[in-house]
Amino acid sequence: MRGLILWLVLAAGLAQAQTREVNPADLELTVTIENAEVTPFQGEMVLVTIHGVYRRHITREKLIQPALEGFNWMQLGEDHWYETQIRGKKVKNFKRRMALFPKQAGKLTIDPFVHHLTLTDEGDDWFAHDIRSQPLTINVDPAPQMDGWWLPVRRLEISDQWSNAPDQLQEGEGVLRIIRVKAVGASPDMIPPMPELTSPSAMIFPHPEQRLVELSPQGPVSIAFWRWTIRPGRSRSAILEPLTFDYFDTTTRQAHSATITAQRVAMDEANLPEPAPPPAPAAQRTALMAGTGIIALFIGFSILLLGRNFSGLKRLQAIPAFNPLYRRLRRAARNEDLAGTRRTAVAILQQEGRCPETTNLLHQFDNAVFGSIDTAPDTLRFAREFLLATSNRSRKPSGA
Numbered sequence: 001m002r003g004l005i006l007w008l009v010l011a012a013g014l015a016q017a018q019t020r021e022v023n024p025a026d027l028e029l030t031v032t033i034e035n036a037e038v039t040p041f042q043g044e045m046v047l048v049t050i051h052g053v054y055r056r057h058i059t060r061e062k063l064i065q066p067a068l069e070g071f072n073w074m075q076l077g078e079d080h081w082y083e084t085q086i087r088g089k090k091v092k093n094f095k096r097r098m099a100l101f102p103k104q105a106g107k108l109t110i111d112p113f114v115h116h117l118t119l120t121d122e123g124d125d126w127f128a129h130d131i132r133s134q135p136l137t138i139n140v141d142p143a144p145q146m147d148g149w150w151l152p153v154r155r156l157e158i159s160d161q162w163s164n165a166p167d168q169l170q171e172g173e174g175v176l177r178i179i180r181v182k183a184v185g186a187s188p189d190m191i192p193p194m195p196e197l198t199s200p201s202a203m204i205f206p207h208p209e210q211r212l213v214e215l216s217p218q219g220p221v222s223i224a225f226w227r228w229t230i231r232p233g234r235s236r237s238a239i240l241e242p243l244t245f246d247y248f249d250t251t252t253r254q255a256h257s258a259t260i261t262a263q264r265v266a267m268d269e270a271n272l273p274e275p276a277p278p279p280a281p282a283a284q285r286t287a288l289m290a291g292t293g294i295i296a297l298f299i300g301f302s303i304l305l306l307g308r309n310f311s312g313l314k315r316l317q318a319i320p321a322f323n324p325l326y327r328r329l330r331r332a333a334r335n336e337d338l339a340g341t342r343r344t345a346v347a348i349l350q351q352e353g354r355c356p357e358t359t360n361l362l363h364q365f366d367n368a369v370f371g372s373i374d375t376a377p378d379t380l381r382f383a384r385e386f387l388l389a390t391s392n393r394s395r396k397p398s399g400a
Contacts, residue, residue, distance in 0.1 A: 018057060020121040022129055026055040029115050031133045042105050042143040044152040044250055045185040045219050046071075050113055050133065052094035053086075059126055060118035063096065066111035072101040074187065076215050099219045101187065105142040111135050144248070144255070149192035151247040154185035154219065160260055166230070168268040172343040174205075174231040174369070179243070179260060181226070185219040185250060188212070194226045195243050202238035202265055203366075205229040229369075230265050237266035325351060326387055333383035338369055341379050345386055357389040 034047035050063070063079070076097040083090050094115075102108055112132040119129050143150045163176035183191055194209040207227040214221040232238045243260040325348050332340035345362055352358075361382065368377035 018120050018122060018124075020127060022056070022119065027117070027129070027131045028053045029113065029131045029133045031110060031113060031136055033136065033138065036138075038253075039139050039141050040102060040250075041141050041152055041248070042102050043150060043190065044102070044248075045154070046100040046102065046138065047219060048098045048100055048110070050094075050096040050098070052092075052115060052131075054092040054094070054117075055086075055089070056117075056119050058092065058117055059120060061094075062116045063094075064114040064116065065098075066113065068100065068110065070103055070108040071110075072103060072187065074099045074215070074220055076217065076219065097217060099185075099187075101190075102138075102140040105140045107137055108140055109135055109137050146246060146255075148246045151183070151186065151190060151192060151245070152250050153183045153190075153247055154250050156184075156247050156249075156256075156258065157182040158258055158260065160263075167264050167266045169232065169266065170339055170343075171267065172231075172346065173339045174203075174229045175265060177228045177230055177240075177263075179226040181224045183222045183224075183247075184216075186222050187220055188222040188224070191222055191224045192245050194224070195245070197228050197230075197243070198241045199230075199238050199265075201233040201235050202240060203231045203233060204240075232265050232267060237264065239264055329383050329387065333379040336379050338377070338379065341383065342366075342369070345382075348386075348390060352390050352393065355389065355393045358386060358393070361386050361389060 029050070029052045032049050032051070034049070040046050050065075076099055080095045082093050082095075084093055085091065100110075112135050114133075115131050117129050117131065118126050120126055143152075157180075159180045161178045161180065163178075166175045166177070169175060177197075181191055188211040191211065194206070197204050197206070205228065207229070209227070210225040212223050214223070230238075230240065240263045242262045244257060246255060246257050248255050325344055329341065329344040329348065332344055342362070342365060345365070349358060349362070365377055365382050
């Protein structure tokens with residue numbers, strides 16, 4: 001008997017709860033602003049939480065957000081449904097987090113959010129019911145006057161990474177520099193544009209920058225990657241100028257300046273060509289000249305027998321069989337050794353002299369290696385065309 005009475009009481013309470021008449025206290029929708037006591041600047045992130053508390057059974061739902069005029073905005077993840085207990089009864093909760101970025105100063109209004117709900121009545125029939133949040137008004141201060149880029153963030157992290165040691169490069173080698181900027185509480189477009197990296201003597205090849213964003217309860221986390229490939233110039237050592245930009249910490253309400261320090265890019269002394277040996281004594285020079293004369297006479301006689309004209313050491317070096325640099329270039333090209341290929345090509349130019357065709361080929365090779373297109377150059381084709389251009393130049397008469 002007691003069980004029957006308890007069941008009737010529960011059924012009556014359930015029937016009373018699931019009626020077409022809706023008690024306003026059973027459905028609540030509120031919008032709150034985090035750190036509402038702080039007046040934000042124009043462009044500064046304003047964190048907003050939309051929270052619903054429902055003591056009725058909900059069949060379907062859809063939250064309609066207002067136009068949010070005067071704001072840029074981002075939703076921070078998916079809507080979250082969960083249960084809590086109020087006075088011993090289970091209650092459904094709805095939560096959405098958003099980041100708003102005021103586009104202008106002055107008084108801005110967040111119009112009501114509307115939650116379209118489908119409820120059930122005593123007969124288990126569905127009916128529609130809407131609830132609205134109260135509108136909110138916030139004051140926004142103008143962005144401070146600054147010489148540089150206005151960047152309000154909750155936290156800023158900067159890292160400077162290199163593909164290899166920038167001051168221990170080999171002959172003809174370059175290094176990739178990657179600066180990573182992480183801004184918490186900012187959208188990707190708020191990070192300043194990729195700066196121009198400058199140096200009095202280094203060769204700098206910028207790559208397209210990359211940006212991405214991750215969502216967190218603390219707001220968007222935007223990351224920018226700035227990349228350059230760098231080679232020291234003819235001096236074999238160069239200094240990259242420092243990079244500086246300003247930002248505003250919205251937590252401490254203070255402006256700061258971030259500086260990426262200067263960096264030296266240089267060839268490793270252990271990898272530089274060995275210095276020329278000191279001059280030999282007079283007796284050794286005489287013997288050396290005599291031996292060299294005999295060898296040159298033999299080689300010249302051999303060439304005459306083959307029907308070739310011999311006009312000095314440069315003619316001999318232009319013959320692939322007698323020039324070790326030619327063979328070294330082909331070997332580096334077959335191994336796809338970019339640094340070795342370029343280093344040997346430069347050595348040949350120092351030996352043979354430059355011409356417009358060989359200079360243009362080397363320039364095209366550098367663009368393929370250090371340019372923005374991530375495609376490796378055809379080393380075999382470069383070596384073939386470079387040696388052909390060098391040989392053609394050596395065959396031309398000196399007056400041509």
